[in-house]
Amino acid sequence: MKKVAIIMGSDSDLPVVKKGTDLLKTLEIPFEVHVYSAHRTPDQVRDFAASAKANGFGVIIAAAGMAAHLAGVIAAGTTLPVIGIPCKSSVLEGMDALLSTVMMPPGIPVATVAIDGGANAALLAAEIIALGDEALAAKLEAKRKTDAAKVLDKDAAIMERL
């Protein structure tokens, strides 16, 4: 199975990333996490992106806050799909990172999830990997059913609380 890479601009982004790594573990998808910054360690970001495909990755998640160019810079260096997570790490509450991540000019796409959307980034990465893995696709189908059943349990219980 192809691996998922998660690159974060700072270790302060870890609480957001952790929501995704928990899901990847549950789904038994191999992953690596690195702290590389587009502005503080540009050489490492460039080298990682350039070698990611050869190193067995199938999708890259990039989490960053503030003027968040990490996802875009990684996407510029590879044709692997890149998922951007805008992190809420400034006085602008993540709107800065959201716009920096989502508003990519034509030619270099970044699939952007919600501000602090670590869980959805991991699920989207899993869906991409599952395109070539029937067993993983079945796990994702099963998870959808389990999640739906939890909502229906809440529906059945809601009147008890009112």
Ligand code: RP5
């Ligand atoms: C971004 O700046 C990082 O992704 C982080 O969200 C934010 C703040 O970084 P630290 O100052 O906490 O290292 O590059």
